[in-house]
Amino acid sequence: MAKLIFGMMQSLDGYIQLADPSGAPGVPPPGPLLGSFFTDSIRGLAGLLYGRRMYEIMQYWDEDQPAWDDGDRAFAQLFRATPKWVASRTLKAVGPNASLIQGDLLGFAARLKAEVEGEIDVAGPELAAALTPLIDEYRLYYRPLVLGGGKPFFAGARPPLQLVSADRIGEDAVRLICTPA
Numbered sequence: 001m002a003k004l005i006f007g008m009m010q011s012l013d014g015y016i017q018l019a020d021p022s023g024a025p026g027v028p029p030p031g032p033l034l035g036s037f038f039t040d041s042i043r044g045l046a047g048l049l050y051g052r053r054m055y056e057i058m059q060y061w062d063e064d065q066p067a068w069d070d071g072d073r074a075f076a077q078l079f080r081a082t083p084k085w086v087a088s089r090t091l092k093a094v095g096p097n098a099s100l101i102q103g104d105l106l107g108f109a110a111r112l113k114a115e116v117e118g119e120i121d122v123a124g125p126e127l128a129a130a131l132t133p134l135i136d137e138y139r140l141y142y143r144p145l146v147l148g149g150g151k152p153f154f155a156g157a158r159p160p161l162q163l164v165s166a167d168r169i170g171e172d173a174v175r176l177i178c179t180p181a
Helices: 032-043 052-062 070-081 105-115 125-130
Strands: 002-010 045-051 084-087 098-101 118-123 137-142 161-169 173-180
Touching (some): 002 045, 032 045, 045 052, 105 125, 137 161
Parallel strands (some): 002 118, 002 137, 045 084
Antiparallel strands (some): 137 173, 161 173
């Protein structure tokens, strides 16, 4: 049976808004150590369950970029090899190694949990909010900045949680692992 995990980097005040290349504030990309941690994390996943917006952001990794370093290339290789399921009402097709989910999202995710072994990463706060009854674990990666606004980590009802562990990750992140209480 699979375990659904929702985890994302965020600011100290709970926003996951990524930094915009144009200079708009947001959570900056990870440094080399944190990037390496996330590369190792994807290595062990059974799959990635995305909402449309997060999938469109992550499609960046589907094609090599000239500015990439070895760490970026390693992450991209693992990302491409990992099965992806994309929940969307508007997309008509998805890219390589991805399947489009339309219709009963909770039913699909429940079947996925029953049929797949290992951990499935849930990416996107709206998707996680829709799947709250099925989420097994929350991984909150706090970075040392305050955004004051943006997209919150918890987009829907705040589930009651219990702290399982806390540790420092990479150059500048603290990870809290929580499970539903």
